[in-house]
Amino acid sequence: MRKLHQHIRKLILDTVDLFYPLFQKMMPLQTFRYAACGGFNTCLDITLFFISYNYILQKQPVHVGFLTIGAHIAAFLIGFCITFPIGFYLSRYVVFQATSVAKREQLGKYFMVVLGCLFLNYGFLKLFVDVLHWYPTPSKLITTLFVVAFSYVSQKHFTFKTA
Numbered sequence: 001m002r003k004l005h006q007h008i009r010k011l012i013l014d015t016v017d018l019f020y021p022l023f024q025k026m027m028p029l030q031t032f033r034y035a036a037c038g039g040f041n042t043c044l045d046i047t048l049f050f051i052s053y054n055y056i057l058q059k060q061p062v063h064v065g066f067l068t069i070g071a072h073i074a075a076f077l078i079g080f081c082i083t084f085p086i087g088f089y090l091s092r093y094v095v096f097q098a099t100s101v102a103k104r105e106q107l108g109k110y111f112m113v114v115l116g117c118l119f120l121n122y123g124f125l126k127l128f129v130d131v132l133h134w135y136p137t138p139s140k141l142i143t144t145l146f147v148v149a150f151s152y153v154s155q156k157h158f159t160f161k162t163a
Contacts, residue, residue: 009093012037016094030095034152037090041083042144048079049140072129072136076121084114096160109159116154117147 016036023032052075053059062074069077088110092103101109121143128139 005093012090012094033095034091034156037094038087038148038152041087041090042148044086045079045083046137046140046144048082049075050137052078053136070130072125072139073122075136076125076140080118080121087114091155091160096155101160106159110155113151113154113159117151120147120150 013033016033017029019036020029020032027035053071056078057071057074059071061071062069088107091110092106124143124146125136125139128134128142129136
């Protein structure tokens with residue numbers, strides 16, 4: 001399993017770093033890696049949202065016992081279940097490699113930041129879709145801009161801070 005992890009990590013780093021020379025005058029390597037990994041995970045999240053909302057849930061609310069969850073919120077939660085572990089892996093092993101925090105503690109801190117992102121996602125989606133009556137997918141895209149900025153600052157200075 002460790003060999004597989006090392007192989008995957010090296011493959012991701014080699015792929016991401018291959019494009020860094022195009023951006024090295026604009027940003028440091030760590031910021032580029034965050035943008036690349038975060039960009040991939042964000043695109044995956046938006047794709048999962050779109051597929052879940054339109055094709056899996058067919059734009060219908062989800063009924064769980066006495067609770068009804070809007071299709072846009074359920075689609076967001078489906079994407080979260082997949083992108084949370086991928087995001088942690090990429091952050092820990094590709095972006096923020098030089099860290100003084102133990103993996104277990106990092107996971108807890110990462111979860112706290114992601115929980116903040118969950119609340120931001122939920123709040124903005126409720127605002128844009130339910131209050132302003134915008135379309136769900138563009139609302140998700142706009143929401144993502146706010147959440148990514150919050151996430152980067154939080155992950156860099158809280159979850160994966162260096163010694």
